[in-house]
Amino acid sequence: MEWIVPIIVPLIIGLLIGIIIKHTIKLAIVVIALILILGAVGYIALPSIQEILQKAVEYLPKIWEVGSLLNLLPYSSIAFLIGLAIGLWKG
Numbered sequence: 001m002e003w004i005v006p007i008i009v010p011l012i013i014g015l016l017i018g019i020i021i022k023h024t025i026k027l028a029i030v031v032i033a034l035i036l037i038l039g040a041v042g043y044i045a046l047p048s049i050q051e052i053l054q055k056a057v058e059y060l061p062k063i064w065e066v067g068s069l070l071n072l073l074p075y076s077s078i079a080f081l082i083g084l085a086i087g088l089w090k091g
Contacts, residue, residue: 012083013073014086015084015086017083017087018084018088019087
């Protein structure tokens with residue numbers, strides 16, 4: 001029984017992360033499409049490339065700091081990778 005926990009926990013974590021990633025990507029695609037349509041019709045003014053780059057330079061270091069939390073995930077575990085693949089595929 002003791003050998004099941006180290007296998008099941010990373011599998012479940014991978015499954016949940018995979019589902020979260022899949023749904024986040026779907027939502028991001030829908031939001032980007034909506035923004036592009038609203039910009040093309042004229043309801044909103046889209047920012048210039050320079051404004052987007054300035055915001056990216058401002059926020060990317062902050063995102064990189066949060067990315068260090070990924071070290072908490074057992075991404076080297078084969079059970080985690082299997083769970084992640086299942087979550088991305090079926091999620």
